[in-house]
Amino acid sequence: MTDKGGIGAQQYQIPPPKTQGAATGGQQLSATATQFVDKIDPFSKRGTSKRRRRLVNSSRYHPDSEPELTQLPLIKAVFIPKASILSASSNGGFRASVIEAELTDSNRMRSYGFYGLDLAFWGSLFIVNPKFIPETGNFNSHFSILKHAHYQITVVDAPTVEQSSLVIQKLQQCQKIFDFYDPVAQLKSKEIKRAALNELIDHITTVKGAITESIYPEVIKMVSKNIFRVLPPSDNSEFDPEEDEPTLELVYELFLRFLESPDFQAAVGKKYIDQRFVLNLLDLFDSEDPRERDFLKTVLHRIYGKFLGLRAFIRKQINNMFLSFVFETDSFNGVGELLEILGSIINGFALPLKQEHKVFLVKVLLPLHKPRCLSLYHAQLAYCVVQFIEKDSTLTPQVFDALLKFWPRTCSAKEVMFLGEVEEILDIIEPEQFKKIIEPLFKQLAKCVSSPHFQVAERALYFWNNEYILSLIEENSSQVMPIMFPALYRISKEHWNQTIVALVYNVLKTFMEMNGKLFDELTANYKLERQKEKKKEKEREDLWKRLAAVELNPPKDRDPRILSKTPLTNFTVRRELPSGHGLIVPSNSVVDKSPNFSKSMMHVVLAVVHDEKMMR
Incomplete structure (x- = not known):
């Protein structure tokens, strides 16, 4: 009988992919899995050629000719004994289920505790976490059960040395970037990367002491290669958030779990999370995808809280980005998210406020009321201003x-x-x-x-x-x-x-x-x-x-009192009023009856009034 301690890495490999299964309708998958993709979404190829042409010169474009990833052993392995020893349970096994199911919602399936890769590439075999097995034997409506049998299985962890090595290997695998704009390219490698990220997230979250000093550089390198990129123009009319690389969310989630882990040591992390890393992170706030900006907001807030030496630098760079937005570009997508971070930072300012913080309010925050896109971030801006006044009422x-x-x-x-x-x-x-x-x-x-x-x-x-x-x-x-x-x-x-x-x-x-x-x-x-x-x-x-x-037009006959006989652009006429007083006016003047008449006409009017008063 095989005991728990004798299980090697080769024994807890994921089962090899099957050629037939419930998801494929009994048909064998092609080498590129094109048939499978077409069955799920017959319109998945729409625009693929156009997007490929657009991305050929991109740094994130990778041709299909690159070698595919190889599946690594699981960090937390599931061992299924052979049929000859199914009845044995003295080695600590417990009752669970091995089922064949038709996958209709992969995300929901993973949330219910399924271990393994997607059904489309690795057959219909999934291991179910025992705590998710319903007593009635009826599973959620998202899964169509084809076969259901009870076995004795054993869940074991890989040895500590192998765990650390496996984590590093999986992090290195996840550094590879794929062309997710083409839904049929390198499907197996994409799925291996997605599964590895999910497993790493679970490992960092649940295993005490999972973060060792050796994985710090690998995590930062993997995160940098996946998320740091040149963003498309903000006026990109073809932008579609659903086209973004689906593993980006998993990378951000992994990085957040890494920063929030009790095992994380800022003294070690500051060697790899430096000013250059923060600058690249801030540049990503111009992303048009609000989901990515939300992740970035949380990540930057965690970095600000854990790395005291980077706080002044982060505030300074945010100031520069705001000033550039107000006085130069007038376009930046992440203003609201950065203001949310500043709101929590301002709330923690010590009293009395430093002069640099007051200057920041007057020179940086208040001019943010100027741009025409104020409605996109006004709520966060108003919160920051109110926080300052609560801290120091003399700023009102x-x-x-x-x-x-x-x-x-x-x-x-x-x-x-x-x-x-x-x-x-x-x-x-x-x-x-x-x-x-x-x-x-x-x-x-x-x-x-x-x-x-x-x-x-x-x-x-x-x-x-x-x-x-x-x-x-x-x-x-x-x-x-x-x-x-x-x-x-x-x-x-x-x-x-x-x-x-x-x-x-x-x-x-x-x-x-x-x-x-x-x-x-x-x-x-x-x-x-x-x-x-x-x-x-x-x-x-x-x-x-x-x-x-009052008649202001000159007479038709030649009057000796005409000062200039040449009818040029301007000449002056003296007209006698009934009182005998003279009035000199421009012959080409036009009476403007609006209240806002010119000063010259005002003098004319005053002369008329004065003459009339003298008459009386």
Whole structure:
């Protein structure tokens, strides 16, 4: 009888691939497995030639002529005894199942504890982890059971020396890059690589002491070769996230498990994770695939937490990337993810804040409000700004000065976002700092309330629904009400949207309850100012009427009082008014009846008015 300790590496090889099985419908697979791929997806070859032409000159393109990978033994082996000793169980075996199943969902199958490679290449034999075997014998509907038999099996680990060697060999295998744009090229090698990555992830996660010093360089080298690449242009109209190399996710997952493992030693890792590695990692944040950017965000955050010597360098490089984005390229896909990382970094800043952190806020973070693609990352940016104000309230005036500087003039969507950010800041502002920003803040709010765009006006009026902001306004009503009242009173009479009018009435009612005496004074002053404006408007209209009545054209006959007889581009005519006073005007002047007339015409009008007064 074979005992557990006598099992060699050659005994726990994955079973060889079968030529017939449930997944192939009883037909033998071709050498390139093309028939199998066509059966699963008859349209899988669409665009293959076009993509191949596009990638021939790429660094990640590898021709099909390269040798395929060879299957290595499992790190955690499954040994199935021969039929002659199936009844024996004295060597620690336990009951499990060996089944033949038709694979319909490979990811779900692996999550249920199946060991081995995909059915399409390695036959229909899978070893099932005993804890996943249902007592009823009925498996999930994703699997069509063809055969089911009970055997005695033994699960053993490879010896420690062999484990370390196998891990390094599998990491070296995973360094090979394949052309995943062609779904039928090197299928067996791709599957071996995918299975090796899954096994390495499981090994690092579950085995204590799996990370030894010898595997550090191999892990970093494997990760570098797989993820570091030149990204396609951001305006690539043919981009499809589903075409990305499917093993990229596994590589990122393996690297994350590696960094998060209790066995990971930063003192050893800093030899291989250096500034150059971080720079290459930051360049990948421009990827168009949000899944990759999410992995990169987590990886960079782990590196920032574990490597103290790289923290200042990471912050500096992020600053440079933001400045380049704002003032040069105006295009970068990973701004939101980098701001998420900065949000957690800012949250951990020690007090009092260093000067370099304040400079970062004013020179780097606040200018990020400028780009037109602000909506892609505004939530993360607002969070970072609020974190800074919570750390140091004296930064509030500087923040509001920058917000007013970059306040949008023609984009109502951005204006709504700015108003939302202002409300978030006012939620945590201190009363002393609020007094410093009353005038610029409420002048801008008055403009927003007067906006013809109802969403902007509505968002500004919602400030009065916030209890804390309302309490701040009440404490400073003598300063706030004179700024806001004229705009509110005018809107209540003129705005086209009835919802806005109703909200304005509520705000005016609130002001009346806050300070009734001041409200009455403001009402009287507003009506008086309106009367003055109407009087000025009437005088202006009368003035234009009198000016229109004055004959400004030169006479047809030759007048001795013409200063220049040559009808060139400009000549001057002196006309007698009924009072006998003279008026000198350009003969080719055109009366502009708009309120914004030129200074020269203003002098003419004043002369007319003066002459008429002298007549009286």
